[in-house]
Amino acid sequence: MQLAVIFLIGILAVVGFFVLFFALIYNKLVSFRQRVKNAWSQIDVQLKRRYDLIPNLVETAKGYIKHERETLEAVVKARQMAIDTKGGAAEQAKAENMLTQTLRSLFAVVENYPDLKANQNMLALQEELASTENKISFSRQFYNDNVMQYNTAIQTVPNNIIAGMFNFKEEAFFEVESAEERKTPKVSF
Secondary structure (H helix, E strand, C coil): CHHHHHHHHHHHHHHHHHHHHHHHHHHHHHHHHHHHHHHHHHHHHHHHHHHHHHHHHHHHHHCCCCCCHHHHHHHHHHHHHHHHCCCCHHHHHHHHHHHHHHHHHHHHHHCCCHHHHHCHHHHHHHHHHHHHHHHHHHHHHHHHHHHHHHHHHHHCCCHHHHHHHCCCCCCCCCCCCCHHHHCCCCCCC
16 A cells, blocks of 8 residues: 555656646747747837838938939838738848848939938938938847747747647748848948
8 A cells, every 4th residue: 555655756757847847838838939929029119110111211311312213112111011011020021121121222213312411300311211211120139039939939849849749830930031131231321
């Protein structure tokens, strides 16, 4: 009888150990997933700020750039496409890359208009946009760091077993698509 009680206590201890081990791994994976979501929301905040600046930039440029209507329309269209993107990081990155390219075109056009380049509103908006771009870059890095930790956690043993049981999926990195887009935009005053 005593041997059966000792055996039962041993089995309960082993089961308890596995339940505790399982719970710790599960909670760690949930924590990593929440960090990824939080990091994405930080990018979203900065992107919203960027979207809010663009109409002011376009309106300021409109008065000076009468012959460059298609450039302004391209910026507005790219902004709206970026706002309307509902997918994950990969889809958002694609839309943001398109917006960045159209903004580069706008800044290139601005270079041809000395009065616009010297306009205080335009200078302030360009400075604010540059600051926002830096914040977006930092937010992307923070997001990608959290995605790397999360993806690593769900791929390593024994975490991958629990991740598979509870449908933890890999997250996509927020990446720049082409080598041309990896170049820092040149903004000169």
